[in-house]
Amino acid sequence: MLGLFSESIDSVENIYYLYINKFFEHIEVKEWSSDFEYLVLGRGLKQKTWPWTMRSFRMRNLLSTVKKKSLQNRNRTSRNCISIRKELARLVEQKQEEVTDEGFSIKSSAPSHTHGVQPLGNLYLSPCSVNSRDTGLGNLRTLSDELVLDILGFLDASSLRVLATVSKSFYVFTNHEPLWRNLVLENLLEGFQYKGSWKSTYVSACYPSFDFSANALGCFKVRDFYSDYLFQSWLCANLEMKPEWLERDNVVRKRGISVEEFVLNFEEPNKPVLLEGCIDNWGALRKWDRDYLVQLCGDVKFAVGPVEMKLGDYFRYSDQVREERPLYLFDPKFAEKVPKLGDEYEVPVYFSEDLFGVLGNERPDYRWIIMGPAGSGSSFHVDPNSTSAWNAVIKGSKKWILFPPDVIPPGVHPSPDGAEVASPVSIIEWFMNFYGATKNWKKKPIECVCKAGEVIFVPNGWWHLVINLEESIAITQNYVSRRNLLNVLDFLRRPNASTLVSGTRDRVNLYDKFKNAIEASFPGEIDELSRKEEERKIQQRKLSFWDSVADTNMGAFKFSF
Known part of the structure; x- marks a missing residue:
């Protein structure tokens, strides 16, 4: 094979061109150039430092450059070929740096692929x-x-x-x-x-x-x-994430604030906040570990994806599993199945107003117990029925990424009516391909790690992704307050409500049931909220108009000087 390189420079570059051309045409390559191997390997890269080979489009980009260089230099001198080789080595090194900067490395305990598959x-x-x-x-x-x-x-x-x-x-x-x-x-x-x-x-x-x-x-x-x-x-x-990725924390944290402060600064403006110290009195926070839960309800079946699993079996699964999308225990009926679980926590005072409660047993699913191993979680979604939510971590820790309603996360493609969302198969895949892009966005996502004893408020309409950094247990509830009532009613009466509404079998009639129940329990409340909302919009339009006038005048003032 090395004898090939005693030929003219034109032949050598033809080998490059032939090899790459066959790659693009998906034709088997009959010969291998060790010199080309040197070009691709660059400065002695080893297999575990080839992350850029893990996705073929990157290799295609690199080889496309090689192909162009080969075409441009097929009839040039040996000196030019050497310069090409140096340039290609530089490109390879650059590609490697681009990818290794993404923040991932393979776990030291990772076994090789079961069947020997390679990128x-x-x-x-x-x-x-x-x-x-x-x-x-x-x-x-x-x-x-x-x-x-x-x-x-x-x-x-x-x-x-x-x-x-x-x-x-x-x-x-x-x-x-x-x-x-x-x-x-x-x-x-x-x-x-x-x-x-x-x-x-x-x-x-x-x-x-x-x-x-x-x-x-x-x-x-x-x-x-x-x-x-x-x-x-x-x-x-x-794959595992670099620690510095987990340290990004720009969420507002509050401890001991009043309900009025919460409503004024976070619920009304629809902004996330992480609340500390508001569940310190929960029995769940003190008791809920594996031993306690297995003893209490180890033989009880909980919803795990599309199946029902005994809790003991689920823990055994989470001990053994190593996959990109670990099954997530996410059960809306946990308190009915094990009443003691419902007795060992209470809704934090900030979220005590829940107007869906007027529907009694006919209300949509609203509370869940959540458990999962490291790597499990929820990919980007918006909470159902335009509700807001709170999530309290009891054991473990969770990485949160949130985008405001007007910013669709990179790699996420909702359908025009919002009924379906296309996104990467797994959470880790999203981190691999899209997390780095958020650094350059003008509107940065809200990020934090929520630990045991902390509660995060997720405003309605916010996109959010959650991944467990270790085995975790949490309670979450969706709710409707007066600040969000009109949004929920608008959502429930959409023409495609039968597709959008979730958590109840009677999707089509939920709007009428909920509106009638609110009017019966709180006469005139909907009209009053609608009047205030209209006044707020008028005030915003006035402010917006005078801001534009002020900007124009300011511009004229500067120009006159």
């Missing part, structure tokens, strides 16, 4: 020029990995088992953990006991007599299998 960029740093992913898929190799998995998602477990024997490539695809996770969550709605992997969990539940001691489900690593898409889930499950 696609590694193919172009490997002596092997063939991706076993393509050779094993046959005619299906032209399909994207995502589409292949979508197709496999229609198969049952038996079909996946048979397909796994077709080739090494199909073995890797059919053992992709999210496929088996979906099978478990779709078929084992009454609960399950996690067995270290989703495939083992499914087999143990559906085939209880299966002999696991024989290690029949043991997996092997496939060599030279490269896929960004399949590698992504492993990557997200094994």
Whole structure:
């Protein structure tokens, strides 16, 4: 291979051009240039410092530059080729710095990928020029990995088992953990006991007599299998954030303020605040740990995603799991299932007014107990029914990121009617791809780490993301006060209320029920709030007009001088 470089400079650059061109055309490369490998590796980069190869678009950007340089210099002298090499090495180093600055590193305890999958960029740093992913898929190799998995998602477990024997490539695809996770969550709605992997969990539940001691489900690593898409889930499950990312804290913190101060400075202007010391008297804060909860309700089933799991089984799951989207215990009926849990906390005084209470048992879901391991949480969303919320951490800690209603977070794409939201698959993926961009935004997000004993107020309409930094337990409630009543009524009477409203079966009639109940309990309240809101808007328009006049006059004043 090195003998290739005794030829003319034109031949060498042709090798670069041919190699890169074949990459863009997805054609197998028959030869490998160790000199090109040097260019890509730059200053002796090692595998664990190749984060830029984890997403193919970055490699494409880099190789696109290489391609342009090659085209521009195909007929130049050897001296020019050396300058090209230096430039490319500089580009590689620059790419590496851009990515490592994103704040992530792989956990030191992270195992290698179960089936040996590597990011696609590694193919172009490997002596092997063939991706076993393509050779094993046959005619299906032209399909994207995502589409292949979508197709496999229609198969049952038996079909996946048979397909796994077709080739090494199909073995890797059919053992992709999210496929088996979906099978478990779709078929084992009454609960399950996690067995270290989703495939083992499914087999143990559906085939209880299966002999696991024989290690029949043991997996092997496939060599030279490269896929960004399949590698992504492993990557997200094994990344950790730099401490300085968690230290960003620009939320207003208050201790011991009055209800009037809270309403005036935060609830009325619709601004987040972190409240300290307001749940110090909770029994939950003193008692709720694993031992206490398992003893109290370890055999009680709670809502975990789409399934019901015994609390003891959920704790065992959270001890073993290492995945990009750990299941989150999020149950709206916890106090009905275990009344003592409801007795061991009380609503902080700042949120005592909740007008949805006029509906009694017909009110939408409004309170939840939340538990999850490190890495679990909620991706960007706006709380349901235009309500405000408070979230109290009892154990652990949570990273919060909040954007005001008029700022859609990067990477988040709500539908025009707000009924659906497209966003990255996992919270970690959002951090990987979009967190860094917020540093350059004029309107910075509100960020904080909320620890045990602290309560965060989430105003209505605010986008927020939450990730557990350690195993955490929390209580959260959504509520409607007079400051937010008109917003909620407007939301409930939208034409697509049957799609937007949540937490109740009677979505279409919720507006009429709620409005009638408010008018019966608080006669004239809606009219009075509407009158005050109209006065506020008129006052704002007047202020806005005189501000513009003042600006114009000021401009004229400066100009006259």
